[in-house]
Amino acid sequence: MTAAPEAVAGESTPVLSAVDVTKHFVVRGAVGDSSVVRAVENASVDLHEGRIVAVVGESGSGKTTLARMLARFYEPTTGEILLDGVPATGRATRTYHQDVQLIFQDPFGSLNPVHRVRHNLDRALRIHDRRLSASERRKAAIELLERVSLTPGEDYLDKFPHELSGGQRQRVVIARALAVGPRVLLGDEPISMLDVSIRLEMLNLLDRLRREDGLALLYITHDIASARYVCDDVVVMYAGEMVEGGPKEEVIARPAHPYTKLLVESSPDPDRVGTLSREELFDDAEALGEPPSLIEPPDGCRFHPRCPFAMERCRTQAPPRTDVGGGHWARCWLHQEGRAEEIGATTFAAALANRDKEVRS
Numbered sequence: 547m548t549a550a551p552e553a554v555a556g557e558s559t560p561v562l563s564a565v566d567v568t569k570h571f572v573v574r575g576a577v578g579d580s581s582v583v584r585a586v587e588n589a590s591v592d593l594h595e596g597r598i599v600a601v602v603g604e605s606g607s608g609k610t611t612l613a614r615m616l617a618r619f620y621e622p623t624t625g626e627i628l629l630d631g632v633p634a635t636g637r638a639t640r641t642y643h644q645d646v647q648l649i650f651q652d653p654f655g656s657l658n659p660v661h662r663v664r665h666n667l668d669r670a671l672r673i674h675d676r677r678l679s680a681s682e683r684r685k686a687a688i689e690l691l692e693r694v695s696l697t698p699g700e701d702y703l704d705k706f707p708h709e710l711s712g713g714q715r716q717r718v719v720i721a722r723a724l725a726v727g728p729r730v731l732l733g734d735e736p737i738s739m740l741d742v743s744i745r746l747e748m749l750n751l752l753d754r755l756r757r758e759d760g761l762a763l764l765y766i767t768h769d770i771a772s773a774r775y776v777c778d779d780v781v782v783m784y785a786g787e788m789v790e791g792g793p794k795e796e797v798i799a800r801p802a803h804p805y806t807k808l809l810v811e812s813s814p815d816p817d818r819v820g821t822l823s824r825e826e827l828f829d830d831a832e833a834l835g836e837p838p839s840l841i842e843p844p845d846g847c848r849f850h851p852r853c854p855f856a857m858e859r860c861r862t863q864a865p866p867r868t869d870v871g872g873g874h875w876a877r878c879w880l881h882q883e884g885r886a887e888e889i890g891a892t893t894f895a896a897a898l899a900n901r902d903k904e905v906r907s
């Protein structure tokens with residue numbers, strides 16, 4: 547266990563950072579009572595020019611809430627969003643969105659269905675540069691469409707969203723995001739509603755935007771296999787908390803948190819044999835237990851009720867962040883108790899079966 551360098555991406559200031567952000571939603575019940583949903587707790591992430599960070603976690607783990615804070619659609623309850631190292635609250639939202647664009651899961655919902663592609667792009671182009679003439683904007687729209695591989699761009703200008711395939715629609719959404727000349731793209735599960743056959747092409751597009759245009763990208767997914775395909779760094783979220791992070795290869799090849807291990811073992815990956823299907827592991831709620839409530843989250847480590855490695859301490863004390871080397875870190879007590887090897891020594895499913903055997907005997 548050695549001290550890791552501060553940032554693998556180098557010394558440069560991140561374009562966009564979340565620093566220790568927390569989001570609590572107050573929800574009111576029917577009878578006037580209220581409760582607090584602890585959607586994101588003390589989460590930090592840095593986005594650098596030309597790099598892709600993937601945020602991976604199950605549904606309900608707080609990924610969208612994090613993206614919305616980064617896009618300033620939500621104000622963090624505590625913590626800060628920094629753009630070029632400066633608190634984002636100092637910027638007007640309008641100019642902020644020229645630098646930071648959020649792409650949603652559902653491309654249908656994000657395009658205006660009564661307007662043609664041309665019109666959908668035109669508004670963003672006008673925001674980008676008020677001086678552009680109509681013919682310059684038309685030319686710029688064609689260029690944008692071709693940048694997202696809708697070629698020839700002219701053929702798409704007069705189409706309505708419903709005349710396009712899901713993948714083409716999502717490309718138009720990305721073209722529109724690019725129209726304002728952003729430096730950061732936040733993709734909130736941008737491929738999860740698309741046909742499986744075109745998902746890779748979309749990931750290749752994100753990869754190209756990062757390489758050719760130096761965009762800083764946040765790629766949100768519930769599927770660690772797609773993160774593996776496209777990103778440089780991964781952070782794993784569980785029940786509103788970041789439990790592990792670091793360079794992709796490190797995190798996926800040597801998960802340092804039992805939850806990441808579960809995600810890796812239950813993800814479809816042709817390179818790995820002898821793994822479990824998602825159904826066998828994830829959906830077997832009887833073995834694994836339900837995901838926790840975010841209104842009354844478990845004490846200690848939020849993963850402990852489902853974790854086959856859990857110790858007494860995990861039930862009461864939240865684990866600190868441990869650096870495991872090379873920019874890779876995890877929040878898990880096993881690292882503090884000299885039991886880190888156990889994570890790699892067995893499969894999650896075997897550890898789970900073992901635990902249940904012990905409980906029964």
Ligand SMILES: Nc1ncnc2c1ncn2[C@@H]1O[C@H](COP(=O)(O)OP(=O)(O)O)[C@@H](O)[C@H]1O
Pocket residue numbers: 571572573583584585603604605606607608609610611612840
């Ligand atoms: N506007 C909101 N009001 C109340 N609760 C919310 C709101 N948005 C999200 N949540 C809750 O916060 C938690 C995290 O949600 P979300 O960020 O959407 O997770 P993910 O994107 O990982 O599925 C969930 O329990 C969700 O129900």
Ligand SMILES: [Mg+2]
Pocket residue numbers: 606609610611734
């Ligand atoms: Mg979401």
